[in-house]
Amino acid sequence: MTAANKHNRAANSNPCEQAMASYPACGYDLAKALNWMASLKIIAQIGNSDALADTGSMKIDPSAAPHFDSAFRARLHDLFCWRRDVRRFRSDPLPPGLLERLIEIACQAPSVGLSQPWRFVVVDDHDRRQRVIENFESCNAAARNDYTGDLSTRYAALKLAGLREAPCHLAVFADRSTATGHGLGRRTMPEMADYSVVTAIFSIWLAARAEGVGVGWVSILDPAMMAGILDVPSTWHFIGYFCLGYPQAEDDSPELERVGWEERQPASNFVFRR
Numbered sequence: 166m167t168a169a170n171k172h173n174r175a176a177n178s179n180p181c182e183q184a185m186a187s188y189p190a191c192g193y194d195l196a197k198a199l200n201w202m203a204s205l206k207i208i209a210q211i212g213n214s215d216a217l218a219d220t221g222s223m224k225i226d227p228s229a230a231p232h233f234d235s236a237f238r239a240r241l242h243d244l245f246c247w248r249r250d251v252r253r254f255r256s257d258p259l260p261p262g263l264l265e266r267l268i269e270i271a272c273q274a275p276s277v278g279l280s281q282p283w284r285f286v287v288v289d290d291h292d293r294r295q296r297v298i299e300n301f302e303s304c305n306a307a308a309r310n311d312y313t314g315d316l317s318t319r320y321a322a323l324k325l326a327g328l329r330e331a332p333c334h335l336a337v338f339a340d341r342s343t344a345t346g347h348g349l350g351r352r353t354m355p356e357m358a359d360y361s362v363v364t365a366i367f368s369i370w371l372a373a374r375a376e377g378v379g380v381g382w383v384s385i386l387d388p389a390m391m392a393g394i395l396d397v398p399s400t401w402h403f404i405g406y407f408c409l410g411y412p413q414a415e416d417d418s419p420e421l422e423r424v425g426w427e428e429r430q431p432a433s434n435f436v437f438r439r
Contacts (some may be wrong), residue, residue, distance in 0.1 A: 170195065175308035196252040246417050248370055251379030254410035264333055264409065265378065270372045280350030282341065283365045288334035296394045297386070297406065298328045301411050304385045326383045332409030336391065337366055342400035362404050367408075379412035 220321055233241075276282060288294055291334050305325060310321045328334070339362040341355065370380045388403035421427050 168399040232429045248374045251381045252327045252329045253413040253414045254323045267369045271365040271369045274365040274368045277357035278346030280346030282358040283362045284338040286336040296300045327408045333409040335407045337404045338401035381408040
């Protein structure tokens, strides 16, 4: 294959295929990596084709779909169980290209009307990071004042962000004004744009955990202040600010449960039938 053909092949491949091509660089087993990426791609195809399924306009060859055996499902369950909201990070930098691969995976998430409203802002600038930290500290102090007595003491003892330690900062917004998707599915529920972005965030969360990388969602921030600090368009709605990095420790239970703030309840508590 000539260099030109290689270039054309790379240019014509879709983002998921490009991510697959670069994935072995992370040092993980190639077969497992491709299986993982293929599963995300199929999930995204299913989500994005929901609106077309009823018309039969999307035809998938059953023989082309990968088979997910019980061993894969068990490992996938482990991934869900070992995903944590991380606050305590090591300072080691992430490998070059890893964040970009995670964002490529996030862009395979389902979105209302295939609107793809997610907007990712990688925050590298030291001054902007410092302003985010200051905003967090201000909002956190105000939140602590909402509690009294023992709860106030316990709240003050919680570590609720890893902003100073995490090597990577990522802000995520929803572009509610996007014309992509022609407004399909948003007329009665415009907030579906926001929900679509959350599915992309969760995709990053799982893919990062599969790489041994922790993600922490920082929600104790002022959305209007964040838009100003990061200088984004007024139509972008702030969804969340995320710290990414290697965790100091791994655990299969939430930190808030381990310190006695709250307990995880069984799924049956949240299921209602009508």
